[in-house]
Amino acid sequence: MTEYRIPMPNFNLVADVGATNARFALTLSNAPELLHTKVLSCADYPSLEAAVSAYLSSTGALGLITQACIAIAGTVHLAEFSLANNHWRVNKSKVNTVLQVEALWINDFAAQAWAMSEITDADLLSVKQGQAIERGNRLVMGPGTGMGVAGLIAHNKGWLPVMGEGGHVGFAPTNTLQMKILAYMWTSYEHVSTERLLSGSGMMDLYKAVAHVKAMQPDLTSPSDILQQAQLSTPDELAYQTLCIFCDMLGNAVANEALAFGAVGGVYLTGGILPRMQEFLLASDFGRCFSNKGRSSAYLKQIPIYLCIAQQPGLQGAVIALDHKSRRHNVTS
Template sequence: MTKYDLVADVGATNARFALTQGSSPALVHIKVLACADYPSLEAAVSAYLASTGAAGLIIKACIAIAATVHLPEFSLANNHWCVNKAQVNAVLKVEALWINDFTAQAWAMSEITDDELLVVKQGQAEMWGNRLVMGPGTGLGVAGLIAYDKGWLPVMGEGGHVGFAPTNRLHAEILTYMWDNYGHVSTERLLSGSGMMDLYAAVAHVNATHPRLTNPTDVLQQAQLSTPDDLAHQTLCLFCDMLGNAVANGALMFGAVGGVYLTGGILPRMYDFLLASEFGHSFTNKGRTSPYLHQIPIYLCTAEQPGLQGASIALKHESRRKDVTA
């Protein structure tokens, strides 16, 4: 009977699953389940196993999830799930490897190929220089990829939840509006799919106008029309400007002379807009460190399932580590 390894990439909106066999890197039975359709992660896992006939056939599993995975039980920041790791492991019938979702993204960038990348900003990458992996999806993910012994080690964290840092008066006005609504304002509150509507409302407030659009998809679409909606266009321009500064902060923090890799579900839908925006200028506009940032290239990942690929890579590294220490 065929046995499998299971990999999962769980975000706030969708839970992606796939199976692998042995040493093969190929992902099979890829399925994307909407989190809103299931009361819990274990229910989604159970539904996936039932749909693939893989229940009871899992040897190893890696679950990459947008949450504080070092805890035995945790809630996701942007959906209704409270995850109990033991209950999910019981459904799998194995003890899964749990990693942060952007740890998986970082692992994926360690093996990314040129044909899965688009250039956002030219630069001269150091071959074994540290890398930054960052991207807005439903939330804002951040991870480092650190060169180690001719290989790579991901550094996970909760970088999307650091305090938002304004760089001009308009940013400060936006931040003041957000303070009035939330108190603490993280970078994710503005630079994510879940935050885009807050940014849109803040821009409307600054312009003393009424916001008309009701979801991020409409803002993205309306901003990029040949005759764009003015408020949506202003919002997306500001989004790119703020994102450039936030990415620069991350690049400085990790010393990302090996390059910046942008992932997530939003940016591939606005690549041309991003290139024409103030993103690049904001990235390099850092005073004394501007020459340092000018040297760093920035790429946009276009791979279809980097989270699943990264989870698969993480599982293989964990297996090798256990073999070495056994």
């Protein structure tokens, strides 16, 4: 009697790895829907390969991966690198060994940019009205644990990400209060980047700086506390002022990058923080600060700004990047 075995499915693995969380999902060939999506805390694992192994074991997909794309907040052009805001040192070869395939490695904000290239209106919230140039350059930017910045440029009938390290440019104050905050930050850091103030990792520093400048008592101990307390019906005053200043600074920082990228096709705000403060952001002076650029104000007023409210844009971007790689390979092979 002949024994028939049902063939096991082959999967693609996609990952969106930040400093705080590592998100994983599987897809089937020619099917972009995310399967078995899981979020693992980076603090719970000694290395990325350990987290990948744990995820594959939990889903029963170990040994069944045919392609993989790992989007990660690191210098992915190197064979080995450290993450800026957690304890992991990533060895790409070790991770590839666990996967049993050669993964496509991309910057985490490249994945965000890929996601914005195919984003639908249902996953966008209008932050500022404007008139986008249809095939004009786009800016993708936003605070999570760090500050990510990427561009999108038109290419053939689609888009291509342009990567950089815009979150590490020097912070540029726009008024006396912000100059005092910068002076306070200089007592702790030789170089004060945008990320040092406008990110999850920087929010506590901003909170303490505002407390120092305004001679207020800083009682909160985490960025989550600041976000929560600032948005209460009767908010904590220092948390509220900190988040107001955060929005002012963010408007100016986004405008700087929009000018650098020539983002006449629109600005797309992503990252883990802004979706948690949607109403606060819309009611803030973010838009006014974005457009307040002297001779460049008219240019910036024409640029629309959207907030991404999709659930897993990093994973969706990794799927798109993997599909783009496959189509490019098919064309050249």
